Amino acid sequence: MRATLLAAIAAFGLVGCVGGISSEGGDPLDSPDGDGNDNGDNPAGSDLSAAKMLFDTNVYPVVNAKCSGGACHSETATGSTVTRFVATDAAKGWQTATNYAALVGNYAASAAPILTKVKAGHQGKTYTPTEEANITAWLNKEVELRNGQTAPPPTGTETLSAATERVLSEFAGCMTKTDFDAANMAQAWGGMNANGQECDNCHATGGNGFVASRLSTQMWNIFSVKKYYFLQYMTVDLTGGAAAAKIIVNTTSFKGVSTGQDPHREHPQFNSTTNQGMTALNSLYTATLAKKAAGTCGAPRPLQN
Ligand code: HEC
Structure with a gap:
């Protein structure tokens, strides 16, 4: 997979088109919830400082030690990896990391690439059990606060993380290639214009954390199979708690990139x-929802990490 990503980046001359990081902008933490944006990623409108504290204390040091570097995910990296989520300034670490949907997904531990991508095997990196527990505790806090689910779920009931996995699998079982083609997904996204360029110029094979290709089968085989890519398009609404969890169209992931937000x-x-x-x-x-309503879905199909 990595070879494909790099090939795509090379083929489309991506290196350099999203280059160095400039430093304009106001106070990075200047937004109602403190994460420096207003992109709808905190539907409950909670004060997120308790989650930030867990990140600052227990997670930033891990990603700074394991994921940074000039060829990897440092904010100042100059290599071909452009998901640069490790801020140089620890004070901005949380804001930078949480604004990459490609890193946090919907914050459920079962779906956040910060865990799932590494567990699936990534650059020979692993977390120690303590690091994994710390990252999980931070994600749990984010997902609770952002969805207004701060009361601990009664013992024996489904967690927000498990509910995320369940509704993703159910939705994937309902979704068909026929509906995908009838909806014109590949042509619409692959050929969509972004300031004179098209999404598939840079995202045709899933490079840069997102897939959009006019080749329908190519896009379907990534979008409908890999959790990480699916989550850029659709996410899980957990504001009603685990039992009411449901898939919704994801507008947050597009808002950040479309407006060039930090x-x-x-x-x-x-x-x-x-x-x-x-x-x-x-x-x-x-x-897809119509299939669910009609009871004509296939069996739940877990998406791959
Ligand atoms: C010139 C190349 C280029 C084009 C054209 C382009 N992108 Fe991107 N895109 C990138 C790069 C590089 C990244 C990774 C860096 C980042 O997240 O800002 C990215 C990241 C993304 C992400 C992931 C953001 C996240 O938080 O993880 C989404 C979603 C996205 N692009 C959507 C689109 C859409 C939709 C289009 C077409 C309308 C598009 N892109 C066109 C280069 C491009």
């Missing part, structure tokens, strides 16, 4: 809410 400052800009891609995505979403 840390996506150099991403080509586009209208993230009204566009041909969202029309296709909503159409696929509606068709």
